Amino acid sequence: MRDAIVIGSGISGMVTAVKLAEEGVSVLLVSPFPSERSQSVMAAGGINAVLTDCEPGDSVACHIEDTLKGGCYIAGRDSVTGLCESAEEIIRYLEGIGTVFSVDDDGRPARRAFGGQSYKRTCYCGASTGKQIVTALVMEARRLEASGKIRRGLGKCFHSALIKDGVCYGALFFDEHTGNISAEYADAVVVATGGQNALFGKTTGSTQCDGYTAGKLFTQGVELKNLEFIQFHPTTIETSQKRMLLSEAARGEGGRLFYLDKGKRVYFMEDKYGPGGNLLPRDIVSREIYGAGSEVFLDVSFLKESEIDKRIPEVRELCKKYIGLDIASEPIPVAPSVHFFMGGIAVHNDHETNIRNLFAVGECASMYHGANRLGGNSLLAAIHSGMIAAREIAGRDVVADKPDFSQAEREANESLAEMRNTKSVFPVMYIRDMAAETMNKSMGIIREEASIKEGITDIDYYLSIAEKLSYDNSVLPYFNYSLSGILTLARAVLTCADARKESRGAHFRSDFPDTFDEYAHPTIVSYDNGQYNTRLDKENEYES
Numbered sequence: 001m002r003d004a005i006v007i008g009s010g011i012s013g014m015v016t017a018v019k020l021a022e023e024g025v026s027v028l029l030v031s032p033f034p035s036e037r038s039q040s041v042m043a044a045g046g047i048n049a050v051l052t053d054c055e056p057g058d059s060v061a062c063h064i065e066d067t068l069k070g071g072c073y074i075a076g077r078d079s080v081t082g083l084c085e086s087a088e089e090i091i092r093y094l095e096g097i098g099t100v101f102s103v104d105d106d107g108r109p110a111r112r113a114f115g116g117q118s119y120k121r122t123c124y125c126g127a128s129t130g131k132q133i134v135t136a137l138v139m140e141a142r143r144l145e146a147s148g149k150i151r152r153g154l155g156k157c158f159h160s161a162l163i164k165d166g167v168c169y170g171a172l173f174f175d176e177h178t179g180n181i182s183a184e185y186a187d188a189v190v191v192a193t194g195g196q197n198a199l200f201g202k203t204t205g206s207t208q209c210d211g212y213t214a215g216k217l218f219t220q221g222v223e224l225k226n227l228e229f230i231q232f233h234p235t236t237i238e239t240s241q242k243r244m245l246l247s248e249a250a251r252g253e254g255g256r257l258f259y260l261d262k263g264k265r266v267y268f269m270e271d272k273y274g275p276g277g278n279l280l281p282r283d284i285v286s287r288e289i290y291g292a293g294s295e296v297f298l299d300v301s302f303l304k305e306s307e308i309d310k311r312i313p314e315v316r317e318l319c320k321k322y323i324g325l326d327i328a329s330e331p332i333p334v335a336p337s338v339h340f341f342m343g344g345i346a347v348h349n350d351h352e353t354n355i356r357n358l359f360a361v362g363e364c365a366s367m368y369h370g371a372n373r374l375g376g377n378s379l380l381a382a383i384h385s386g387m388i389a390a391r392e393i394a395g396r397d398v399v400a401d402k403p404d405f406s407q408a409e410r411e412a413n414e415s416l417a418e419m420r421n422t423k424s425v426f427p428v429m430y431i432r433d434m435a436a437e438t439m440n441k442s443m444g445i446i447r448e449e450a451s452i453k454e455g456i457t458d459i460d461y462y463l464s465i466a467e468k469l470s471y472d473n474s475v476l477p478y479f480n481y482s483l484s485g486i487l488t489l490a491r492a493v494l495t496c497a498d499a500r501k502e503s504r505g506a507h508f509r510s511d512f513p514d515t516f517d518e519y520a521h522p523t524i525v526s527y528d529n530g531q532y533n534t535r536l537d538k539e540n541e542y543e544s
Contacts, residue, residue, distance in 0.1 A: 001025055001187040001188055001393055001394065001396050001397070001398055001399075002025065002026060002187055002398045003025060003026040003027070003028070003186045003187055004020050004025050004026070004027055004028075004186050004187060004188040004189070004190060004393055005027075005028045005030060005170060005171060005184055005186040005188070005189045005190070006020070006027055006028070006029050006030065006190045006192060007030050007031070007158050007171065007189065007190065007191050007192060007193055007213065008030075008031055008038075008191065008192030008193040008194065008362070008364075009029055009030075009031035009033075009034070009035040009038060009141075009152075009192075010035065010038035010039060010040035010134070010192060010194060010362065010382070011038070011040040011043075011130070011133055011134060011137060011362070011379065011382045011383060011386075012040075012192040012361040012362025012363075012382040012383070012385055012386045013029065013031070013035075013038075013190070013192030013361070013362065013386070014029070014035055014134075014137040014138070014140070014141050014386075015137065015361075015382070015383050015386030015387060015390070016190050016192060016361055016386035016387075016389050016390050017029045017141060017144075017150055018137065018140045018141055018144060018150075019386065019387055019390035019391070019394075020390045020393060020394060021144040021149035021150050022144070022149075023390065023391075023394035024149075024394070025390075025393065025394055026149065026151075027144075027149065027150045027151070028150075028151050028153055028184060028186065029141070029150055029151065029152055029153065030153035030156045030158070030173060030184075031153070031154065031156070032154075032155060032156065032157050032176070032208070032478075033154070033208065034154065035134055035137070035138050035141070036134065036138065037208075038134065038194075038206075038208075039194050039195075039197075039205050039206040039208065039209055040130045040133070040134050040382070041128075041130050041131040041134050042130055042204075042205065042206065042245075043129055043130025043133075043378065043379055044127055044128060044129060044130065044245070044247045044249070044314055045114065045122065045124065045129065045247045045248050045249050045375055045376060046111075046112060046114065046122035046123055046124030046125075046129050046249070046376050046379070047087075047090075047091070047094075047122065047123055047124070047129060047133075047376055047379040047380050047383075048063065048087060048114070048117070048121050048122050048123075048374065048376035048377050048380050049087035049088050049090065049091045049121060049123055049380065050062070050063045050084070050087060050088065050119075050121050051088050051091065051108075051109065051111075051121075051123075052088065053108055054119065054121060055111075055119045055120055055121070057118075057119065058118070058119035058121060060084050060085055060087075062118055062119065063084040063087070063117075063121060064077075064080055064081050064084045066116060066117050066118055066374060067080050067083070067084060067368065067369075067370075067374055067377060068080055068370070069116075070116040070281050070369075070370070070372050070373070070374045070505075071342070071368075071369050071370020071371050071372055071373070071374075071505065072370055072371035072372065072504045072505040072515070072520075073370065073520060074226075074370040074371055074504070074505075074520060074521060074522050075367070075368055075369060075370035075543070076349070076367075076540065076542075076543030076544045077544070078349060078543065078544045079349050079367055079368055079543045079544070080368055082349070082384070082388070083368050083377075083380060083381060083384050086384050086387070087380055087384075090380065090383050090384060090387075091109065091123055093383075094133060094136065094383075097136045097137070097139070097140050098135075098136040098139060099125065099132050099133050099135075099136045100125055100132060101123050101124065101125050101132075102123075102124055102125060102126055109123045110123070110124065111123055111124075112124060112249055112252040112253065112311075113252040113279055114248050114249075114252055114279070114374065114375035114376045115248055115251070115279045115280060115281055115282055115285065115374065115375045116279075116280065116281035116282070116372075116374045116375065117279075117374060117375075117376070120252075121376070122252070122375070122376040124249070126313070126314075127247075127312070127313050127314030127315075127317075128314070129379065130379065133379065133383075153173070153184075155175060155176040155177050156173040156174065156175055156176070157173060157174045157176070157476075157478040157482075158171060158172075158173060158174075158193070158212070158213045158216070159171070159172040159173055159174050159181050159216075159412055159481070160172045160216055160220065160408070160412070161189065161216075161217055161220055161222075161355075161358060162183060162185070162403075162405045162408065163220055163221065163355055163358070164403050164405075166221070166354075166355060166356055167355065167356040167357055167399075168188075168189050168355050168356065168357045168358035169185055169186070169357075169399065169402045169403060169405070170183060170184050170185035170186050170189060170402070170405070171183075171184055171189055172184075172405075172408065172409060172412055174416070174477060174478055174481075176476065176478075179477075180413055180416075181409065181412040181413050181416060182409060183405050183406070183408070183409045185402050187357065187393075187396070187398055187399045188357045188358075188359060188393045188396070189357065189358050189359070190351075190359045190360070190361060190389055190393070191213055191214075191217070191345065191358070191359065191360040191361070191364055191365075192360070192361050192362045192364065192386070193209065193213040193214070193362075193364045194206070194208070194209035194362060194363050194364055195209045195211070195340065195341040195344070195363040195364065196209065196210070196211030196214070196341050196344075196489060196493075197209045197210070197211075197338070198210035198211060198432065198436070198486060199211055199435070199436065199439050199486065199489065199490050199493065200338045200436055200439050200440055200443075201432075201433065201436030201437070201440065202241070202242050202243055202337075202436075203242065203243060203337055203338040203339065204233055204236055204242065204243050204244070204245040204337050204338070204339045205338075205339065205340075209363075210482065210486055211485075211486055211489045211490075212482040212485040212486050212489075213364065213485075214344060214345055214364055214489055215484075215485035215486055215487070215488040215489030215490075215492070216482075216485040216488075217345065217353075217358075218485075218488060218489065218492060218525075218527050219485070219488055219527055220355075221354070221355060221526075221527070222345060222346075222353050222354065222355055222358065223345075223346040223353070223354050223524055223525065223526045224343065224344065224345060224346055224366070224489075224492055224496075224524070224525050224526075225343055225344065225345070225346035225366040225522050225523065225524050225525070225537070225542065226342055226343035226344075226366045226370075226371070226496070226522050226523055227341075227343035227344075227489075227492055227493040227495075227496040227497075227523070227525060228343065228443075228493065228496040228497040228499075228500050228507045228523060229341075229342035229343050229369075229370075229371050229372065229505055229506045229507050230338060230340075230341055230342070230343070230443060230493075230506055230507075231282055231283065231338075231339050231340040231341070231342060231372060231373055231506050232282065232283070232286040232336040232337060232338055232339060232445055232506070233245055233248075233282060233286070233336060233337055233339035233340070234257075234282055234285040234286040234289050234334070234336045235248070235250065235251070235257075235298050235332075235334040235336075236334060236335060236336065236337040236339075237318070237319065237322060237323055237332065237333070237334060237335075238323075238335070239322045239323075243337035243338075244318055244322055245337075245339065246298065246315050246318065246319075246332065246334060247312065247314065247315060248279075248282075248375045249311070249312050249315070250298060250300055250312050250315050251278045251279055251298070252279065253300065253303065253307075253311050253312055254300070254302070254303065255278065255298050255299065255300045256269075256270070256278055256298070256299050256300075257269050257278055257285070257289070257296055257297070257298055257299075257334075258296070258297055258299060258331070259292050259293075259294045259295060259296050259297065260294065260295075260297075261294075268288060268292060269285065269288060272288070281372055281374070281505075282339075282372065282373075282375065282506075283371075283372045283505055283506040283508070285336075286336035286445055287445055287446065287508060289334070289335065289336055290336060290445045290446065295333055296333070296334055296335065297331035297332060297333055297334065298331060298332045298334045299331040299332070300312065300315070300327050300332075301327065301328060301329055301330065301331065303328075305328045308327065308328055315327060315332075316328065319332055336445060338440075340363065340369075340373055340378060341363060342366060342369040342370065342371065342372065342373055342505075342506065343366045343493070343496070343523075344360070344363065344364045344365050344366040345360035345364055345365050345366065346366060346522075346524055346542050347359070347360050347365045347366070347367055347542060347543075348542055348543065349388075349543055349544065350388060350389070350392040351365060351367070351385055351388050351389040351392065352389075352392065357396075357399065359389045359392075359393065361382070361385040361386045361388075361389050362381070362382045362385060362386070363378065363382070365385060366522070367381070367385065367543060368381045368384075368385075369381070370505065370522075371504045371505025371506060371507065372505035372506045415481070416477055416481065419471060419473065419477060419480055419481065420473045420477070425470065425471070425472045425473075425474075426469045426470055426471050426472060427471075427472050428469075428471050428472065428475070428479050428480050428483050429475075429479070431462050431465075431466065431469075431483060431487075432483065432486065434458075434462065435458075435459060435462055435486070435487060435490055438454075438455050438458040438459060438490075439455065439490055439493070439494075441454075441455065442454060442455025442456075442494060442497075443455070443493060443494070443497060445508065446508050446509075446510050447497060447507070447508065447509050447510070448509055448510045448511045449498070449509075449511050452494055452497050452498045453498070455494045456491065456494045456495070456498065459487055459490050459491045459494060460491065462487050463484065463487045463488065463491065466483050466484045466487055467484060471483075488527070491532060492525050492527070492532055495525055495532040495534060496523045496525050496534060499523060499525075499534040500519060500523055501519075502514060502515055502516045502519045503515055504519065518536075519536065521536040521537050521538050522536070522537040522542070522543075523535075523536060523537070524536070524537050524541070524542070
């Protein structure tokens with residue numbers, strides 16, 4: 001192909017752009033903010049890989065099985081196999097572009113234990129794995145920018161895709177600098193916009209990842225998958241702005257969860273599941289904390305102070321900064337929080353959606369994690385997916401004749417002008433806050449039909465008034481025009497949760513607490529003129 005647009009400049013977006021440029025494809029890398037402000041920099045824990053010098057007994061086959069088991073066997077075996085088999089090559093690639101991994105006493109990449117894994121296979125860069133990888137990729141991207149192979153579209157926000165007869169030819173973007181919406185054409189479009197944090201308000205992630213792109217594409221015919229599977233990270237602390245994640249590394253280094261019963265510590269995870277209880281998959285640990293019935297603490301104070309500062313300095317720093325607590329001498333009060341979205345845009349093994357030449361990578365694409373993600377697999381999937389999509393796109397023919405979408409561009413700008421010329425004012429964030437309250441109530445750690453149905457009723461009401469309100473035009477227009485897409489995605493999430501009448505992985509229903517073989521397939525949801533239609537992917541339409 002001759003050219004491509006990549007929407008989103010976090011790790012998955014940058015990997016895609018860099019790999020495409022190296023293959024001779026001209027890339028427009030679009031994002032509202034620089035890569036250094038992407039959510040990717042928050043990924044502290046590490047990246048999974050079975051290296052040649054792995055622990056005795058570990059193997060790529062074991063990593064594959066851990067991933068499939070953690071996802072309750074609804075992720076495709078072929079795609080998971082490709083992910084795990086690529087891991088060592090990805091670590092070597094990252095080292096080659098300047099990522100500095102922590103090393104052991106023999107100079108080899110150090111590895112720590114993460115939840116749901118049979119062996120220590122999570123490589124890490126001190127307390128800032130994501131930041132280190134972002135820094136290395138930014139330098140690669142800048143090198144290719146200097147040679148004209150990558151163009152940066154900073155300050156641009158996605159508006160809609162340019163789709164005709166099931167083929168994508170580009171996208172419309174709102175430009176913060178000009179205040180207008182304009183069309184960008186390309187042979188392929190790659191979506192790398194992250195998860196759906198804004199649906200839930202205060203989470204561990206960035207509210208820049210609001211789900212609008214997935215919601216808008218959904219109304220344009222793109223199918224979504226597994227939206228009911230939302231991972232809660234079991235150990236977070238409360239701050240005024242968000243939930244701050246305490247890396248799983250704290251438990252990987254031996255951290256123990258407990259609550260107090262008449263002043264006595266009860267190590268409930270170890271009592272119920274044995275010595276490895278604190279490092280079970282995140283859905284299990286989150287539910288156990290939720291059901292503990294009293295405040296839960298994480299204790300690492302038995303470690304030497306020097307060990308804490310060497311192995312988990314970021315945990316100590318966060319607790320000191322945000323709650324005034326020193327983990328070297330005091331246990332940490334923790335609670336679960338929305339953290340990661342296994343569901344998103346449905347993609348085939350090559351990361352193409354059901355729309356030709358439209359791809360999705362990273363967290364916004366649902367592929368490798370099934371019903372629950374293993375800690376350390378998200379960074380691996382972000383990089384692997386970008387490489388897979390770039391390879392597929394680079395090998396395709398140029399799209400010969402692109403249709404003229406000038407009318408769509410004109411109509412989008414007319415709608416924007418109408419929004420600006422309104423005289424009455426309504427704060428769009430008020431509806432987003434109410435929607436987030438609804439989603440937290442209906443899509444919590446434990447769900448049931450009544451609250452899900454109530455959530456559907458609430459979101460349907462917000463959708464019914466969203467297009468009728470006059471919004472505050474003193475804010476960035478994106479926040480106004482994106483509301484309907486965000487609410488549509490929220491409605492799709494609730495629809496998927498309602499349709500899966502069982503408990504599996506991160507989706508637990510008190511009214512259907514058992515797991516059933518008939519539901520051992522991904523959920524696919526599609527949109528047709530206001531109707532939300534779900535089906536189980538029994539024919540492996542998307543991944544095998």
